[in-house]
Amino acid sequence: MDKTTRAANTARRPRTPRISGIKDRSGLLAGLPHVGALGKQAVGGVAKRVTRRDRDAGPDPYADEDFKAIYDDPASSVVTDDGLALAVRTVDLWDTSVDADPEVTLLFVHGFTLRMASWHFQRFQLARHWEGKRIRMVFFDHRGHGKSDRAPAETCTIDQLADDTAAVIRTITPGTTTRRRLLPKTEAAGTIVLVGHSMGGMALMALARRHSYLFGPGGIVSGVALVATASRGITEAGLGEGLRNPVVDAFRASVRRAPKLVQAGRGITRVSLEPVLVAASFGPGFHSRAAGRAVEKIIQNTPLETLVNFLYALEDHDESTAFPVLAQVPSVVVCGSADQLTPLPNSVHMYADLGSDSRLVVAQDAGHMVQMERPELVTDAIAELVERRRVALLPPRRRRWLRGQK
Numbered sequence: 001m002d003k004t005t006r007a008a009n010t011a012r013r014p015r016t017p018r019i020s021g022i023k024d025r026s027g028l029l030a031g032l033p034h035v036g037a038l039g040k041q042a043v044g045g046v047a048k049r050v051t052r053r054d055r056d057a058g059p060d061p062y063a064d065e066d067f068k069a070i071y072d073d074p075a076s077s078v079v080t081d082d083g084l085a086l087a088v089r090t091v092d093l094w095d096t097s098v099d100a101d102p103e104v105t106l107l108f109v110h111g112f113t114l115r116m117a118s119w120h121f122q123r124f125q126l127a128r129h130w131e132g133k134r135i136r137m138v139f140f141d142h143r144g145h146g147k148s149d150r151a152p153a154e155t156c157t158i159d160q161l162a163d164d165t166a167a168v169i170r171t172i173t174p175g176t177t178t179r180r181r182l183l184p185k186t187e188a189a190g191t192i193v194l195v196g197h198s199m200g201g202m203a204l205m206a207l208a209r210r211h212s213y214l215f216g217p218g219g220i221v222s223g224v225a226l227v228a229t230a231s232r233g234i235t236e237a238g239l240g241e242g243l244r245n246p247v248v249d250a251f252r253a254s255v256r257r258a259p260k261l262v263q264a265g266r267g268i269t270r271v272s273l274e275p276v277l278v279a280a281s282f283g284p285g286f287h288s289r290a291a292g293r294a295v296e297k298i299i300q301n302t303p304l305e306t307l308v309n310f311l312y313a314l315e316d317h318d319e320s321t322a323f324p325v326l327a328q329v330p331s332v333v334v335c336g337s338a339d340q341l342t343p344l345p346n347s348v349h350m351y352a353d354l355g356s357d358s359r360l361v362v363a364q365d366a367g368h369m370v371q372m373e374r375p376e377l378v379t380d381a382i383a384e385l386v387e388r389r390r391v392a393l394l395p396p397r398r399r400r401w402l403r404g405q406k
Helices: 003-012 032-056 116-129 158-172 199-210 238-243 246-257 259-264 266-270 273-279 289-301 304-316 320-326 344-353 375-388
Strands: 075-079 085-092 104-109 135-140 191-197 221-227 331-336 358-363
Touching: 075 158, 085 116, 085 158, 104 116, 104 158, 104 199, 104 375, 116 135, 116 191, 116 289, 116 375, 135 158, 158 199, 191 199, 191 375, 199 221, 199 304, 199 320, 221 375, 273 289, 320 344, 331 344, 331 375, 344 358, 358 375
Parallel strands: 104 135, 104 191, 191 221, 221 331, 331 358
Antiparallel strands: 075 085, 085 135
């Protein structure tokens, strides 16, 4: 082969990233040429929506929104049981110069590859709705997400998120420093209402399973909102099926074996894994460049190892046994009818399992980020739940019949 032929063949070969210190690249590189197929359907959906949005040329209702504003709220941190620091923001809606405890605390738990900023609209809408009331709202970033510490791969589980949430509850709620409260709660004052979206909702289900004392008589939880979530693995239906793929398995192995190389190939990941999530965020009729860019930026800023490692948790979790515990307190289930990651039937089944003190709210044509696409509907559902809140009721006493009495 002459020099001209060798040069031509070399020019046609795809170049691979050169990363110093990485010797074994075969596991990841074998999958990279094919990984784009994962996001092909999603990318096509995004392109169609962008074209339709540009054609309609309507005003962007959220063009002036600062989706980072939540990080201006007072900051603190919670240390988890295994020593990681979780970023926390707290909003007290009453005059804090008055020495008083909140009548109710709302804890917001965000979803997969997101951060507390995904609750942007609820944070500010509820603050206006409850202005001056003794209500506290607490937001935090999961381990490996947002401004919280990076998460070791073995800790990227739904059970761990449940334990992290329990640690946050113990920290932000006075008198909840032990595994069981010393005195039973007899009213809703001073209790906590939990609000979880997507993986955050799964974490709340696991919380009920692993820390059931919080939900029972004498517990501190007085209400639960489950927003666009599912009690079983998301890969069983919808776009989540695209996450169950041999190429994703190659990514998982590569994250552990060659994390620097995976980060270098993040551009490839953006056209494969991330579009699946971005495309499912909003319904087909939603047109807001600002909101779309905000969600896309949040997802892209989530560490790639976090994204890949938590895929195991999303595939394997099953929290069906949590519903008898959750059903002890009032609840609301919210879902978009066009949600492709946690389709509506998941929410209907959860609602059916939560008993007579549950409500089902369906946002027509909304996608997975329903709290951003239809913020007023989600905000109203949360406010209504707070009005209905109560702690678990004591079981009725059994009558002791005298022997021989009929």
